[in-house]
Amino acid sequence: MRATLVTLVAGLAVVAASAGPANAATGECRGIRTCIRVPGPWVLVPAHGRAAFLLSCPRGRSVVGGLDSQASSRAVRVSFEGRIGAPVQPGVTTTRYALFRAVSTSGRAQTFQPRLGCIPLQGGGGRSTVSARVTPAGPSLELRARIAIIGPGQVRFAKVSCRSGEQLVGSWHATAFRLKKPPTLGAGTLVRVTHATVGKQVVATAAATDGLSVDVNAIVQVGAECAP
Secondary structure, three states, X not given: OOOOEEEEEEOOOOOHHHOHHHHOOOOOOOOOOOOEEEEOOEEEEOOOOEEEEEEEOOOOOEEEEEEEEEEOOOOXXXXXXXXXXXXXOEOOOEOOEEEEXXXXXXXOOEEEEEEEEXXXXXXXXXXXXXXXXXXXXXXXXXEEEEEEEOOOOOEEEEEEEOOOOOEEEEEEEEEEEOOXXXXXXXXXXXXXXXXXXXXXXXXXXXXXXXXXXXXHOEEEEEEEEEEO
């Protein structure tokens, strides 16, 4: 078993009134004629370190055409991972999902909400075929994730694995909250998450104290980065 990463979420106090960007218009569909808005949950960004969250378009034939994010503070910096290919465009640079990464430059825990603008596809094609191209580098990583819902006093497990023929090269976990605005959590809130890898499988264990409010709709995501 590889090293276990432990994240302790304690005493996070995010004041919704200070989150000006949360009320601003988002631009994930700007310039896209037919667009499906997909707002993600509010993802915890640790005071030190990085957060990652995988957000997907609705099932069916659609790809990511635009991205945006909201945050509890301007100190939150967000980016996403794109695939190698030319020209840079939906279906080449993106697929039906996007992996967002965020960091807090304030030295304090924050939250951010990833958002996708998804383009419905007509006819065949549209899915990234970078893995089939002959390029100097190998094919892009495949990203897979699972989510577990956790409530007060509960322990939940989530696991995800690479497929046959793939190699597990990285993993992540995230704590998030399905709310329209950044969550306000009391000092007693505590969510403890660990994740470990065994072979091609990534397993996350999440434990919440009774102080976690059911109203924050807490979730935990575990993810795997797989090399074809």
